[in-house]
Amino acid sequence: MTRIPTLLRLSGVLMSAALAGCSLLGSDSDFTPPPSRAATFRITAAGVPGLPPGTAFSKKAIEALEPGYVVSSVTMATEQSESVAALALFREGLQVLQVLPGPGGKIGAVHGVSESLVGPNGERIGMTFRETRVDRAACREGQGNWLGMPICTARGAPNVTFVFAIPGYISAGSLPDDVTLAGATLQRIIWVPPVG
Template sequence: MGCIPSLRATLAATLAGLALLATAACTPETGAGRESEPAAATVSGPAVRFTAAAAGPVTPGTAYSAQALRALLPGFEVKPIQTATEADVTSALAAFSGGLQVMQFIRGSDGKIGQVFGVSPLTVGPAGERLGMTLSQLGIPRQSCRMGGELWTDMAICPSRGAANVSLVFAVPQYRGPLDQLPPAAELAGAELQRLIWRPAR
């Protein structure tokens, strides 16, 4: 099955899968010394780190093809999906680990990968960001963020403090204000990270 083309639905499905994995695979040792991090950080599995240079093994030169991604991601299942970008719903490729969707790959204009979405807490941002963390936990200033457009009108989009080409997409709980304006600082502080977005730095 492809992913549901809704950012909130994607997160709900991801967290449901994580709950099952955490029950089966989490041990007391995995959480030791990490009390300040969200519980999802203890999920068993290989972490995929996003940096300015790469999203895991994906670099600006990686071809957009299932074959290329399977070669770079041994142990992952790669298959086509439909997903929501800020502008529209589009075809994409996704990498799954143990049935859990970890990353989504969007085609660029040059036949290479144009964007990588981190959609699981197994993905880690340049400054240690993981899904489920709040904007205040990450220390991101409100003035660096903007409200999303089109399909992400109720989301706040902010740059990672660790890399200018990595964006962070936050859900603002029960936001009811103007869709083109950020909510007040106190409300935005509790916004939760739902997606990492890596774009090649070219």
């Protein structure tokens, strides 16, 4: 008979601990989830390591600069275009980067699409908007193919943007409310060569 009250007290203590843990996880204070894969590249305002601005947009040139990666021609969609010829870098069968052509036969925008990438401030593909700590004021609603997707400028890197997805969200012509935006998931990190 005395075992039941003891078990009830124990379960109450465990429930209190679990609820306390939930409230801590819901806090914005110093929350950074552990990375799921080792970082292969840190995309910053300066670019992607190994692919400096001015790199020739060619399979041969990119393979020479990024040993260990398989470079293949792909067709991808961007915000404004349904079909863009690009070069994709693969490692161990997984796509890591998409490189678009730029002016003068050089590389243009580079899209990071793997969770093994790190943004300028430690952002990772798969993080929520809240986890990336991006400022709402640095965001706009995507258009065209990315309608309804928040597109945000990275802190301290004006030529790096983040594209977030919100499953099931239907555009209302502007960014969603703060609660909806907080749960948006980072899908890609985009670097463009600096102007000038």
